[in-house]
Amino acid sequence: MFITFEGIEGTGKTTQIQNIKKYFESRGKEVFLTMEPGGSRVGRELRKMLLHVDNKDLTPLTELFLYLADRAQHVAQVIRPELEAGKVVLCDRFADSTIVYQGYGRGLDTTMLQQLNEAAVAGLWPDLTIILDIDPEVGLKRATDRNIEEGKAMDEGRFEAEHISFHKRIREGYLTWAALNRDRIRVADASSSPNDVFERIKTIIEARFFATG
Ligand code: Z5A
Numbered sequence: 157m158f159i160t161f162e163g164i165e166g167t168g169k170t171t172q173i174q175n176i177k178k179y180f181e182s183r184g185k186e187v188f189l190t191m192e193p194g195g196s197r198v199g200r201e202l203r204k205m206l207l208h209v210d211n212k213d214l215t216p217l218t219e220l221f222l223y224l225a226d227r228a229q230h231v232a233q234v235i236r237p238e239l240e241a242g243k244v245v246l247c248d249r250f251a252d253s254t255i256v257y258q259g260y261g262r263g264l265d266t267t268m269l270q271q272l273n274e275a276a277v278a279g280l281w282p283d284l285t286i287i288l289d290i291d292p293e294v295g296l297k298r299a300t301d302r303n304i305e306e307g308k309a310m311d312e313g314r315f316e317a318e319h320i321s322f323h324k325r326i327r328e329g330y331l332t333w334a335a336l337n338r339d340r341i342r343v344a345d346a347s348s349s350p351n352d353v354f355e356r357i358k359t360i361i362e363a364r365f366f367a368t369g
Contacts, residue, residue, distance in 0.1 A: 157185075157365065158239055160250040160282040164326050165315060166299030167288035167346045168353055169248050175354045176361070180244050188238040191248035193223060195230040202226045207312040216262040220269070223254050227276040236280055251277055252285055252333060252341070260329025261322055281340070284364050286357055287330050288346035292323035295346075 159176075161169040177187045194203030202222050205211055214222075227250070238245050251273040259266040300316050303309045309316075334341040342364075344356040 157244045157284075158235065158247070158280070158282045159244070159361070160247045160252065160285045161288065162249060162252050162256070162285060162330060163288035163346065164290065164292055164295045164323055164330070166295035166297070166302070167290045168298075168350060169288055171350055172288065172346075172353060172357055173246050173248055175350070176246055176357060179354075179358060179361075180246075186241075186243045188243040188245050189248075190230070190234055190238075190245065192230060192250055192253065193226040195235070195247070196226070196233045198229050199226040204311070207314050209310050209313045209317055211314060212317070216258060216264055219262070220254065220258045220264060220272070223258070224272055224276045227251065227254075227273075228278075231277050231280050239280075247282070250282060250285070252287075252330075255333055256326055256329040260332070261326050283340075284361070285337075285341045286360060287334055287341060287343045288353065289327070289330065289343050290346045292320060292327050296320070296323055 161173055163169055173189060177189055180187045192199070193206050194200045202225060206214075206219065206222055206226075235245055235247065254273055255266055255269050258264045259269050296316065300309075303313055303316065331343065334343050342360045344353065344360060346353050
């Protein structure tokens with residue numbers, strides 16, 4: 157099982173992935189947690205370049221190729237071997253982030269992005285993708301407060317520094333993309349308490365993987 161989590165910043169992906177890991181473990185599954193960018197050794201170097209506030213001058217195409225490089229390495233070196241070892245792989249962001257951020261956000265052509273994603277994932281698409289949906293002002297506040305608290309405002313703040321209109325485009329982009337990919341993508345409201353959000357995600361996972369009849 158390969159499940160990816162998507163959404164604007166501060167929706168609670170990291171928080172919920174931890175809850176979902178415990179949920180699968182309680183069902184006797186071995187779980188591997190990973191993320192993009194930065195799920196491989198090389199990817200961690202790319203992550204520093206991609207998220208540091210000093211790199212505001214990255215062009216949209218440069219940014220795109222760095223994310224694709226991160227993904228190609230991540231799939232080949234980490235995700236595919238972990239799935240082959242029989243684990244449930246939970247990934248914080250994946251190919252849909254490229255469609256939404258570089259496509260709906262930066263204005264690159266989504267058909268081209270989908271073709272490049274195909275090359276990077278080499279046939280390995282998630283079984284299920286869950287988008288956590290929230291008002292961008294709420295998500296951004298959560299993410300900014302968390303980065304300041306953890307001292308990561310410079311190292312990981314490049315996207316928080318974007319104008320609110322960018323984050324609104326991202327949210328709309330996710331909802332549009334989800335409607336175009338109903339077979340794989342589900343949307344969960346992430347505006348209530350962590351427990352409520354977890355229950356929503358659990359319901360989606362159970363309907364997708366454990367429904368009987
Ligand atoms: N990006 C891209 O452009 N193209 C690509 O192809 C890929 C990525 C793969 C990676 O950022 C950036 O790269 C991302 C898109 C771009 N940037 N943006 N925007 P990242 O990995 O550093 O950050 P993130 O993925 O956006 O996640 P995040 O900011 O770490 O947020 P999160 O994981 O969704 O949320 P969280 O850490 O679980 O929660 C944030 C805070 O809110 C934290 O203090 C929690 O305790 C709190 N929280 C969580 N849930 C709740 C609820 N329900 N209520 C109240 N408070 C809550």
